[in-house]
Amino acid sequence: MTAHSSPATALPDEVRSAPLATRVLVLNSGSSSVKYQLLDMRDGSRLAAGLVERIGEETSRLKHTPLTGGESREQIAPIADHEAALKAVAAELAKDGLGLDSPELAAIGHRVVHGGQTFTDPTVIDDSVLAEIERLIPVAPLHNPANLTGIRTAMALRPDLPQVAVFDTAFHTTMPESAARYAIDVKTADEHRIRRYGFHGTSHAYVSRATAELLGKAPQDVNVIVLHLGNGASASAVRGGRCVDTSMGLTPLEGLVMGTRSGDMDPAVIFHLMRVGGMSTDEIDTLLNKKSGLIGLCGDNDMREIRRRVDEGDERARLAFDIYIHRLKKYIGAYYAVLGRVDAIAFTAGVGENAAPVREAAIAGLEELGLAVDSDLNAVRGDEPRLISPRDARVAVAVVPTDEELEIATQTYALVGESNA
Numbered sequence: 375m376t377a378h379s380s381p382a383t384a385l386p387d388e389v390r391s392a393p394l395a396t397r398v399l400v401l402n403s404g405s406s407s408v409k410y411q412l413l414d415m416r417d418g419s420r421l422a423a424g425l426v427e428r429i430g431e432e433t434s435r436l437k438h439t440p441l442t443g444g445e446s447r448e449q450i451a452p453i454a455d456h457e458a459a460l461k462a463v464a465a466e467l468a469k470d471g472l473g474l475d476s477p478e479l480a481a482i483g484h485r486v487v488h489g490g491q492t493f494t495d496p497t498v499i500d501d502s503v504l505a506e507i508e509r510l511i512p513v514a515p516l517h518n519p520a521n522l523t524g525i526r527t528a529m530a531l532r533p534d535l536p537q538v539a540v541f542d543t544a545f546h547t548t549m550p551e552s553a554a555r556y557a558i559d560v561k562t563a564d565e566h567r568i569r570r571y572g573f574h575g576t577s578h579a580y581v582s583r584a585t586a587e588l589l590g591k592a593p594q595d596v597n598v599i600v601l602h603l604g605n606g607a608s609a610s611a612v613r614g615g616r617c618v619d620t621s622m623g624l625t626p627l628e629g630l631v632m633g634t635r636s637g638d639m640d641p642a643v644i645f646h647l648m649r650v651g652g653m654s655t656d657e658i659d660t661l662l663n664k665k666s667g668l669i670g671l672c673g674d675n676d677m678r679e680i681r682r683r684v685d686e687g688d689e690r691a692r693l694a695f696d697i698y699i700h701r702l703k704k705y706i707g708a709y710y711a712v713l714g715r716v717d718a719i720a721f722t723a724g725v726g727e728n729a730a731p732v733r734e735a736a737i738a739g740l741e742e743l744g745l746a747v748d749s750d751l752n753a754v755r756g757d758e759p760r761l762i763s764p765r766d767a768r769v770a771v772a773v774v775p776t777d778e779e780l781e782i783a784t785q786t787y788a789l790v791g792e793s794n795a
């Protein structure tokens with residue numbers, strides 16, 4: 375039984391009088407940043423949130439927002455490393471009576487980008503888990519080292535506290551081999567662990583479940599196409615709560631057109647750039663991950679700015695928008711075919727939640743598939759999950775705000791709640 379479902383009256387007196395540990399700190403550690411949120415899992419409410427940026431620079435910035443009342447606090451001062459960053463975060467939390475030494479803190483949940491094929495579920499971190507995350511660095515050279523640094527720092531600060539790794543890849547480990555494997559030599563693929571892992575998994579898990587809830591159905595009864603459209607973007611096909619295909623692959627480069635990533639293209643482009651363009655591996659890596667996608671096509675990666683330029687008649691912005699939508703439509707069609715029956719399409723993340731013209735253009739012309747968008751409903755803004763398809767539509771089209779921190783906290787608490795009850 376988990377802590378949040380255990381009735382207080384069933385507990386022995388000595389346990390009942392102790393404060394119940396119901397808080398979870400969620401940490402998302404990047405190479406030079408740490409994002410955090412403190413949640414109370416009795417109701418999923420947020421107690422504090424913040425961000426440390428430019429770690430290791432002279433102008434490191436910490437922005438802390440207490441969410442139970444009070445103003446945001448910001449400081450710009452050198453923060454040498456992740457240890458100093460986490461200590462600064464702990465000091466800010468302590469000012470609001472939410473210190474990391476509080477007995478009410480149940481666990482720390484860490485976002486870890488790559489769990490390979492090993493981690494199919496959230497996992498309590500011990501030495502063997504750390505070693506396996508380290509072993510996966512070759513397939514996630516940018517992200518896993520930063521995640522590890524964050525975990526090790528947090529473990530040094532609170533060695534007694536359960537620390538849980540929640541993997542971006544885990545939700546996609548249910549993909550069948552037919553979707554997960556590239557059609558390349560099996561021996562070579564296996565030797566280098568080359569396969570499609572997928573990312574944004576906590577978001578796809580959260581949004582597909584929230585979409586079922588919006589429809590008033592159980593997740594196992596619903597087939598959903600989730601379109602996570604942020605600066606990074608990915609689509610997934612979710613059958614009865616389980617992912618059966620997703621657009622990102624070995625790395626987050628595959629799939630949709632993104633803010634700065636190309637998404638799908640003929641891999642021979644790379645050989646051509648090497649042989650004919652004289653470019654190095656690192657230069658091509660930077661080109662495709664940082665200088666392509668919307669920014670490569672039109673010089674902007676913010677959809678607000680692109681739409682503004684489109685409305686002013688800018689041809690480059692129009693072409694970038696059209697390429698973005700064309701790719702999106704291809705994935706909607708492909709995942710419709712993969713699922714066979716689709717109950718809902720859910721738009722989420724920065725672009726998906728906010729850009730009505732993207733939603734309208736992506737669904738336009740798909741009436742034969744039972745898909746349509748009601749322009750009045752599509753124009754409504756809000757923070758709650760909502761339907762934007764006409765009342766009589768065969769397939770629901772929805773806007774479902776994602777909440778990766780709540781998902782990480784929920785998975786973390788579900789795992790440690792047992793020992794906490």
Ligand code: AMP
Pocket residue numbers: 603604605606633675676677678723724725728729
């Ligand atoms: P995310 O990665 O989910 O934080 O999404 C960030 C992206 O969302 C930005 O780069 C913008 O392109 C897009 N975005 C955010 N707000 C809006 C908005 N109001 N309208 C259109 N696009 C938006």
